[in-house]
Amino acid sequence: METQEHRNTFSVSFWNYKRNKLKKQYPALSEADLTYEPGNLGRLVNCLCIKLGKSDNEVQELITQF
Numbered sequence: 001m002e003t004q005e006h007r008n009t010f011s012v013s014f015w016n017y018k019r020n021k022l023k024k025q026y027p028a029l030s031e032a033d034l035t036y037e038p039g040n041l042g043r044l045v046n047c048l049c050i051k052l053g054k055s056d057n058e059v060q061e062l063i064t065q066f
Contacts, residue, residue, distance in 0.1 A: 010041055021066040026052060 015036040023029060033051050036044050048059045 010036075012036065012038060018063055018066050022048075022062070 019034045019036070023034060029048075029051060033047055034044075045056060045059050045063075048054070048062075049056055052059065052062075054062070
């Protein structure tokens with residue numbers, strides 16, 4: 001699920017920007033849903049898959065599209 005490329009480019013500052021964009025597009029997401037812990041991208045993606053009713057690939061695409 002978490003590719004080497006994602007691990008190399010995914011940082012807290014990167015996520016803070018993306019989180020704000022997702023929060024605007026999906027206001028039902030809570031802060032807990034959008035919490036990223038370094039090294040645990042898989043948990044974040046899984047949580048978003050469940051909350052948004054989307055596949056793993058769809059969520060990763062959402063994150064990268066912003």
